[in-house]
Amino acid sequence: MSESARESFDNIYLDLSKESGKCRFAETGLGWKPSGGGDTFTLDHTNIGGAQWSRAAKGYEVKILLRTSGVHQLDGFTQEDLERLTKVFKNWYSTNLEHKEHALRGWNWGKSEFGKAELAFNVQNRPAFEIPYSEISNTNLAGKNEVAVEFSLPLNGDDTGTNGALGGARGRGKKAGAGKDQLVEMRFYIPGTTTRKEALEGDDAPSDAEQAEEEQNAANLFYDTLMEKAEIGEVAGDTFATFLDVLHLTPRGRFDIDMYENSFRLRGKTYDYKIQYEAIKKFMVLPKPDEMHYMICIGLDPPLRQGQTRYPFLVMQFKRDEEVTIDLNMTDDLLNDKYKGKLEAHYEQPLYAVVTQVFRGLAGKKVNKPADGFVSHHRQNGIKCSIKASEGFLYCLEKAFMFVPKPATYISFEQTASITFSRVGGATSASRTFDITVHMKGGAGESQFSNINREEQKPLEDFFRLKGLRVKNEMDEDNSALQAALLDPDMASSDEEVVTAKADRGSADEDSESADEDFQADSESDVAEEFDSAHESSGSDDEEEGGSDKEEERPKKKTKTS
Structure with missing residues (x-):
């Protein structure tokens, strides 16, 4: 290919990468290579479905919309580069470089739009910000009209986020361009009701023939649509095993547990969590001293987040004698090739034991138990x-x-x-x-x-x-x-006083206990009378009776208060 059939640009950042690189366009596609060395990112021209030009963090940005679901950003261009880039996309990729103006009013209210590759928040029909689905790790219904969106966290703070071929942060298991301070959660307040047709825009909106559903809570529809579009949970593939209605002591509640190849999911009434097996650092099986339950404790890093609360440990509780029969949803080839000796096709054991073995097989973590060298006074762990x-x-x-x-x-x-x-x-x-x-x-x-x-x-x-x-x-x-x-002779007299005082306190305690019993008996009748129509008068009678008792026992105190 001749040199004239290429266009090159320096100091360009790919997908929020920390390091700039050189971007080169050709008729067959484009490539980007970090200036400090590393893997080269390439994109074939047949996968370019659209392109947008707009202001961005480091100058001007070209956003490339893929024909498959996904999006890539090239940031760091100057205003003078617009003409060259317009010709590149028009002549080589048969695509118009659309000029996109962002909303600059600063409003925090607008309209959400679910595109093919990202969620856009528009203010007066201009995008205020976009969230690529690949950056979303989880979403929860935080309230009746509120939806929380959680973003992928980095496993490595030095990650440059340049491995775009894997399709975003979630595909890499880390956030692109991880920095010291990051946005980890965003919440949307969505009041009222709507329909699916109104929530989706463009090609994704259902036809009138499909649109026979009734209006529903707008926040619920936003949540359901985001779960579907971002493929949260589904991206892990089919579930290998599911355990229903498992009691969790931390965080408190009952969750269904879906076990996937690389992650597991907790599905509750309010919150859903997707957790990578890589995040499991400790796994413990602890018999409860009541001899009726077992607890499974899973240590996580990064910890589970529920709003502002962090949970570094999951604590589940199972009945000791609760049996379960389960067949793993796994092909024989996969079971024999990858999990031979780790998992079995069929289990018929106590539930806590099955959950433990499935976690150990899929996550590959050692199971810790109480030490053999310790037994409590009551022969418990x-x-x-x-x-x-x-x-x-x-x-x-x-x-x-x-x-x-x-x-x-x-x-x-x-x-x-x-x-x-x-x-x-x-x-x-x-x-x-x-x-x-x-x-x-x-x-x-x-x-x-x-x-x-x-x-x-x-x-x-x-x-x-x-x-x-x-x-x-x-x-x-x-x-x-x-x-x-006590052995000191000078303390003998004081010892006698202590013993005497103790005996006196004992008799006083006995007197007070008998008085308490009488008082409790009266209080029971007081409670019954409290709901009678004449409870006020009966209460005053009780007070008068109580007053006479006190006057008889402690005349001095009565004289003071009168």
Whole structure:
């Protein structure tokens, strides 16, 4: 090909890439190569379905609409390049380079338009912004009239986003041109009702013959259309297995689980999540101390997002004796070639065991279980305790602590500097609970697990000693100080006073308990009378009776209040 049959442009950015490159047009198509070296992107002229010229971030942009679903942007042209590019697209690609003006009014209300490759938001019939479907990772109905759109997150911050041949960020599993700050979610408020014909524009709009459906909630239709156009979930192919109505403790709710080849999907009444197996960093099966349930805990990075809330762990709960029979929706060839020894064609086992084996086979993750070296006083794997006001269970794994269900907390032994046993509320041998505080290495903070049954102290100490963890027992120090004080001769008289006072408190407690019982009996009748028509008068009678009792028991207090 002669040199005259080419047009070249320097400092051009492809698909929001961080690095510029050289773009070259020819009769057979176009190519782009990053200036710092790397893979060359090429596009055949037969796949060019349209082109648009508009202002963009780095100057002027040529947006190329593909005949197949997809779009590519070439940014960094100057105003002087317009004439040359117009001739290139007209003469070589038989395409008019359409001049597209963007809306500059700054309005945040307009009309959404679903195109073949992207969602456009138009203000006064001019595009304010466009969202390529390939950049959308998920969408949820965030409210009656609100739809949340989540964007793909990067797996690698150094990604240049130049591998356009794979079809966008979702195809690469990362966001194009990942930066320090990124837009990760956008929400649309969509009031009223509409029809599918009004929502779709152009070639995608159904014909009048097809348009026999009734009007429906506009937000629901927007959500359904975006799910379909962006092929969220469907892009993964057919489901290999589906588990219905699985109880999740974190995030709270019931979700259907669809298992695909490279990802799985949680489908709930309000929220849907699509999660790549690559995001699974930990997988734990934890028997609940009630001996009736199993919990499956899945650690995710990046964590699951629900609005402003992040969930680094999924916690599912299954009944121990719930059986399931399932056949994997997978060809024999695929099962034997890729998953031989990892998956079986047929399962007939407890549900938690089937879910565990399918996850392990598809995600290729190791399944962690409670350590063999630890058993609680009640012969269980988990210990009941609390993090602040949240009750849950603490498990000792082979290499880490795990607290579930909320807030799900994972602490590896490698990160642990020391563990302190302590008792809250003073040094008293009658205390029935204690706390442990896990101090992190490098001053990275600490985690406290409270209200642990006193009977669990020895099993925990033995396990920590087995794992070579540094332990400080402040409870023994408290007991030693108390014993030393009791053996002091000068404390003998005060000891007697303490015992006497304790006996007095006991009798007072008994009196108060009997008074409480009488009061509770009265309160029950009060509740019944509260719904009678004369409950006000009956209440006043009760108050008078209560007043006479108090006057008899505490005449001084009555004298003060009168």
